[in-house]
Amino acid sequence: MNGSRVLVLNSGSSSVKYQLLDMADGSRPASGIVERIGEGPVADHAAALKQVADELAAQGLGLDSPELAAVGHRVVHGGTRFTEPALITDEVVEEIEKLIPLAPLHNPANVTGIKVARALRPDLPQVAVFDTAFHSTIPEAAARYAIDVATADRWGVRRYGFHGTSHAYVSRATAALLGKDPAEVNTIVLHLGNGASASAVRGGVCVETSMGLTPLEGLVMGTRSGDIDPAAIFHLSRVGGMSTDAIDTLLNKASGLAGLCGDNDMREIGRRMGEGDQAAQLAFDIYIHRLRKYVGAYTAVLGRVDAIAFTAGVGENSAAVREAAMRDLTAFGIEVDGVRNALRSATARLISTESSRVAVAVVPTDEELEIAGQTFDLVNA
Ligand SMILES: Nc1ncnc2c1ncn2[C@@H]1O[C@H](COP(=O)(O)OP(=O)(O)O)[C@@H](O)[C@H]1O
Numbered sequence: 072m073n074g075s076r077v078l079v080l081n082s083g084s085s086s087v088k089y090q091l092l093d094m095a096d097g098s099r100p101a102s103g104i105v106e107r108i109g110e111g112p113v114a115d116h117a118a119a120l121k122q123v124a125d126e127l128a129a130q131g132l133g134l135d136s137p138e139l140a141a142v143g144h145r146v147v148h149g150g151t152r153f154t155e156p157a158l159i160t161d162e163v164v165e166e167i168e169k170l171i172p173l174a175p176l177h178n179p180a181n182v183t184g185i186k187v188a189r190a191l192r193p194d195l196p197q198v199a200v201f202d203t204a205f206h207s208t209i210p211e212a213a214a215r216y217a218i219d220v221a222t223a224d225r226w227g228v229r230r231y232g233f234h235g236t237s238h239a240y241v242s243r244a245t246a247a248l249l250g251k252d253p254a255e256v257n258t259i260v261l262h263l264g265n266g267a268s269a270s271a272v273r274g275g276v277c278v279e280t281s282m283g284l285t286p287l288e289g290l291v292m293g294t295r296s297g298d299i300d301p302a303a304i305f306h307l308s309r310v311g312g313m314s315t316d317a318i319d320t321l322l323n324k325a326s327g328l329a330g331l332c333g334d335n336d337m338r339e340i341g342r343r344m345g346e347g348d349q350a351a352q353l354a355f356d357i358y359i360h361r362l363r364k365y366v367g368a369y370t371a372v373l374g375r376v377d378a379i380a381f382t383a384g385v386g387e388n389s390a391a392v393r394e395a396a397m398r399d400l401t402a403f404g405i406e407v408d409g410v411r412n413a414l415r416s417a418t419a420r421l422i423s424t425e426s427s428r429v430a431v432a433v434v435p436t437d438e439e440l441e442i443a444g445q446t447f448d449l450v451n452a
């Protein structure tokens with residue numbers, strides 16, 4: 072193998088993001104996104120991936136390029152089978168397909184991405200990097216739900232966790248920001264994007280995370296409810312007469328910030344709050360309340376917290392969310408500096424005061440770099 076470039080494909084439910092990374096010099100010769108799959112001219116994921124291949128070819132960077140060493144695919148659900156990146160074979164694709172019921176919004180798109188890329192370049196090594204992998208170290212006490220053990224095991228009902236490449240990257244980058252070895256640092260990572268999850272990382276090893284069997288559990292998200300009493304589902308079914316599919320759609324796509332106030336974008340919510348909009352304010356307050364509960368819980372899980380890292384679209388950009396989430400926590404050793412918090416930068420930075428016992432940081436995530444690195448390491452192993 073002599074190429075030094077890795078193409079990373081991140082196929083989401085309605086978009087495909089791609090980046091071409093050169094591992095020799097750290098450059099990124101190409102990147103892009105195909106959005107609104109299924110809504111307009113892009114009929115499905117196969118069409119979106121053809122468009123990605125065409126866009127790359129038009130720049131002379133097509134999949135036939137001899138500099139390409141491998142393709143790295145983000146795969147959301149790896150179940151219990153995949154706890155590390157996997158070189159893709161027919162058998163690996165079959166296993167990822169078997170996990171579709173556990174991630175119906177994500178895994179089908181990931182499988183399509185793999186199939187299209189393999190058809191275009193059958194000879195090229197392709198690697199699946201799983202969102203769940205970093206969470207495979209979570210101890211049984213945190214990974215098991217308190218339900219009948221035989222039923223749980225038969226149907227694979229347990230906490231898997233997601234956004235693992237982000238939690239892995241950000242926890243390491245936070246240690247680097249503090250000038251420490253990851254093994255010395257206990258970190259709470261708050262990945263706040265459209266999907267959102269928190270994790271507790273002890274000495275570089277993940278010990279707890281907020282997403283569970285699927286990416287629905289935990290924090291309030293753009294369109295997902297996060298935590299809810301499971302009996303609400305029985306109630307909506309028996310008394311509300313809703314079908315299982317209708318409830319699934321409600322909780323995954325019509326809840327969270329969007330369900331509470333009609334907007335899933337934190338920028339729009341901030342703007343409406345500025346105009347005194349009560350629904351937007353309440354949505355924000357519920358979002359923050361849930362976030363603070365997790366910070367408190369994970370503080371107790373870790374015992375000693377050295378750092379709290381905010382990342383992803385909301386975490387990196389919303390000073391208002393960070394300020395509200397960290398307000399009045401001096402008893403926890405947490406003190407955010409208002410001026411530092413309001414600054415913007417593309418690189419990792421501290422926002423806590425000099426006297427804050429816990430370092431609070433904004434750490435931009437880089438899932439593509441993490442996927443490319445794991446892919447490159449595996450094909451060169
Ligand atoms: N300047 C900003 N201020 C507040 N929120 C922002 C800003 N920019 C982006 N966001 C939020 O980030 C979200 C997208 O985050 P991102 O991590 O890109 O999500 P995903 O990868 O799940 O699509 C948007 O929905 C929006 O709420």
Ligand SMILES: CC(=O)OP(=O)(O)O
Binds near residue numbers: 083266
């Ligand atoms: C797993 C998951 O929630 O991913 P995303 O945030 O990209 O939807």
Ligand SMILES: [Mg+2]
Binds near residue numbers: 265383
């Ligand atoms: Mg994301």
